[in-house]
Amino acid sequence: MLDFPNAKINLGLQIISKRPDGFHNLESCFYPVQWCDALEMLPAPENRFSMSGLPVPGNPETNLCLKAYKLLEQEYNLPPVHMHLHKVIPMGAGLGGGSSDAAFVLRILNKLFDLKLAVDALQGYARKLGSDCAFFVENKPVIAVERGDVFEPAIIDLKGYSCVIVYPGIHITTAEAYAGVTPEKPTCTMEMVLKQDIKLWKDIMHNDFEKSLFPKYPELARLKENLYEAGAAYASMTGSGSAVYGIFKGDAPDLIFPQNYLVWKGLL
Numbered sequence: 147m148l149d150f151p152n153a154k155i156n157l158g159l160q161i162i163s164k165r166p167d168g169f170h171n172l173e174s175c176f177y178p179v180q181w182c183d184a185l186e187m188l189p190a191p192e193n194r195f196s197m198s199g200l201p202v203p204g205n206p207e208t209n210l211c212l213k214a215y216k217l218l219e220q221e222y223n224l225p226p227v228h229m230h231l232h233k234v235i236p237m238g239a240g241l242g243g244g245s246s247d248a249a250f251v252l253r254i255l256n257k258l259f260d261l262k263l264a265v266d267a268l269q270g271y272a273r274k275l276g277s278d279c280a281f282f283v284e285n286k287p288v289i290a291v292e293r294g295d296v297f298e299p300a301i302i303d304l305k306g307y308s309c310v311i312v313y314p315g316i317h318i319t320t321a322e323a324y325a326g327v328t329p330e331k332p333t334c335t336m337e338m339v340l341k342q343d344i345k346l347w348k349d350i351m352h353n354d355f356e357k358s359l360f361p362k363y364p365e366l367a368r369l370k371e372n373l374y375e376a377g378a379a380y381a382s383m384t385g386s387g388s389a390v391y392g393i394f395k396g397d398a399p400d401l402i403f404p405q406n407y408l409v410w411k412g413l414l
């Protein structure tokens with residue numbers, strides 16, 4: 147079975163408070179985009195995990211794909227599989243690629259072995275793998291709250307808009323980004339912000355990580371500015387960075403970036 151784990155962008159990201167478990171309560175609109183990895187899984191005589199594409203740092207045993215497989219294998223006594231991951235989505239980019247791979251492993255296993263797990267059950271397993279992971283089970287725009295793993299419906303229509311996402315090769319770990327923020331209760335809820343015309347988002351929709359990360363990595367602030375200069379209706383860093391995106395009415399222009407940057411352009 148072949149599938150294509152996609153990335154997400156964060157439209158606004160408000161970090162509200164630090165929790166007793168060390169995580170943060172947040173509010174953000176998670177929006178799926180079709181910058182995708184490829185993931186293939188087949189029943190096999192013994193377990194095998196292989197990778198191609200962008201190199202994933204660390205021991206393959208710690209890959210979220212294997213963690214997701216092991217989670218369900220223990221519970222449902224699954225037969226062995228051969229999994230191949232072709233990595234396209236940059237890592238440490240705020241695009242949730244690793245979380246998406248893990249959620250897609252759960253989704254594929256559910257289908258391949260007819261486990262009959264409902265969305266709630268799959269989200270329950272996904273939460274054990276990472277805060278972002280549960281979003282990719284349903285993979286539709288939502289307002290994520292609490293740890294980023296509880297969802298409220300998002301009323302948002304970006305039909306006719308396109309998006310350019312630029313990854314400048316700066317690797318920022320999620321933990322590093324959270325360590326730099328001072329949580330604050332926002333004046334406006336995400337629901338209220340999303341209701342406003344996109345032309346107003348520039349002034350009212352914020353990613354709280356930008357405040358500490360832009361002074362540390364000025365290139366990111368410049369990128370955001372470049373996207374506005376190119377005509378973006380809205381531009382922001384996504385998640386804990388370092389990818390920065392611009393949303394354009396109609397077709398986004400072809401922009402030129404340094405050769406080592408990774409760039410995706412597509413419809414929303």
Ligand SMILES: C[C@@](CO)(OP(=O)(O)O)[C@H](O)COP(=O)(O)OP(=O)(O)OC[C@H]1O[C@@H](n2ccc(N)nc2=O)[C@H](O)[C@@H]1O
Pocket residue numbers: 156168169170171172174239240241242243245275276277278279292293294320321324384385386387
């Ligand atoms: C910032 C966000 C926004 O969408 O996305 P990314 O930029 O990583 O894609 C998410 O909150 C990232 O979620 P995820 O990448 O799954 O994080 P996890 O693996 O659960 O946690 C990694 C570390 O980030 C911190 N963390 C994460 C989530 C959260 N709500 N509060 C936190 O403080 C904790 O220090 C934790 O140890």
Ligand SMILES: Nc1ncnc2c1ncn2[C@@H]1O[C@H](COP(=O)(O)OP(=O)(O)O)[C@@H](O)[C@H]1O
Pocket residue numbers: 202203204208209210211231236237238239240241242243244245247248318320385386387
């Ligand atoms: N399948 C995977 N794809 C990407 N990263 C993975 C994967 N499995 C484990 N990781 C680890 O998770 C880290 C965060 O990856 P990712 O979710 O893509 O970034 P971000 O949290 O910025 O959205 C990577 O730096 C890597 O060490």
